[in-house]
Amino acid sequence: MAYPDDRKYSDEHEWIKVEGDTATIGITAYAAEQVGDIVFVELPAVGTTVSAGQSFGVIESVKAVSELFAPASGTVTDMNGALGDSPETVAADPHGDGWLIKITVSDPAALEKLKDAAAYQAMVDDA
């Protein structure tokens, strides 16, 4: 599995891709594989504030509930509504159509602490 170079990765297996004022957040292919068959995704409403390292939603398989941890702080400007009817998209295309939320990042400097694709790849290879 290739991890795109155009974004950063958290130790909790979320990715964040910054484009202008907005950052898109999703889970990594590794996380999607670990969760298994994804049957439900619960995301915050537009306007909600999320905090780096804090839970902002959940993703559920038939077996278990997994929390989603924000890789950065900010305010939610969009959420992937298509996942309500098609949560399996997260597993099918975790780095693309399976994105979760978009935020305006309130603390861009904190993004520097996240891993790049190579460092993240190395981390999951060791897992």
Added chain:
Amino acid sequence: MHQTPLDAAHRALGARMIPFAGWDMPVQYAGITQEHNAVRTAAGLFDLSHMGELWIRGPGAGAALDGALVTAPSRLKDGRAHYSMICTPDGAVIDDLIVYRTGDEEFLVVANASNREAVAAALQERLSGHDATFDDASFRTALIAIQGPRSRELLQAHTDIDLEPLKYYSIASATVCKRPVLIARTGYTGEDGFEIYVDWGDAERLWNHLLEEGTPAGLVPAGLGARDTLRLEAGMPLYGQELDLETTPFEAGLGRVVKFDKPEPFVGREALERAKDTATKVLVGLKLTGRGIARTGYPVYLPAAPEASGRVTSGTASPTLGHPIAMAFVTPDLAHAGTTLEVGIRNDRVAAEVIPMPFYSRPR
């Protein structure tokens, strides 16, 4: 941690292994939903070698079991089986069991892995004074289940007995892949299926052979994850969730299993007579009509009520039905089909309706 004799086979198949009741067990191979659907439409192969196999033998075996369990194994015909429970003197469930009669003076009691030691201890104590012996064969007996609508034709190709006349809840001596086994027509999936008791040393050969030969017909290895969603759809209780030492058989909807018409006393009888009409909770099936999945331990409410009136024991997104289902204990006044309830899911209340169980019944 114990390993079943199929440990290497699971790892070779790429299984995700988890600790379960002291055993390394496969929770999934290709994925829970895929395995679940294979069992509903074709067949799945399960390693259940962690289960406890306890043999009770001797002229007094039947009478001893009648006194030890809530059922009357002495009334079983040779080759037949029934679902049973072993209770404390207080009427609490130590474990739920399958009891097979394999001979005039021979019974096989199959216990959950998590309760094997407790059941073994209670049985040994309760056999004293009877002309009966106890033999825990759990670590020399593997158990492989083949479950699903194609299980009979798949197993038939590898056994020397005709499976068609083997009735549900029956057991017979046979060979599979030329190895001596016991084949029972039992299971925990809501489908037709068979459970094969085989010597530890023969298990891997039998597993690999059945799987290789069955793969073209849709047979897949299935893990504990699919086993759980399959049994939940079929409305079957799981010890530790729907049954425990705080629950009587009546509360779990299993009162019919308790045989008060046995002439001899049995452990728990007096307490169970009292518990019969004094249940403070009732197990119900829930269909979630709102968005969300109910999970073990989530509170259940009457709509808008501040205090919980129950709790979820098991829940999932039903792969077969396509909507979330759950089992829950609720107060008896709420236990009627059609009652609208709410499940507390994180910070929300999600609407649910009490519906009859099982959630799923196989087409016949």
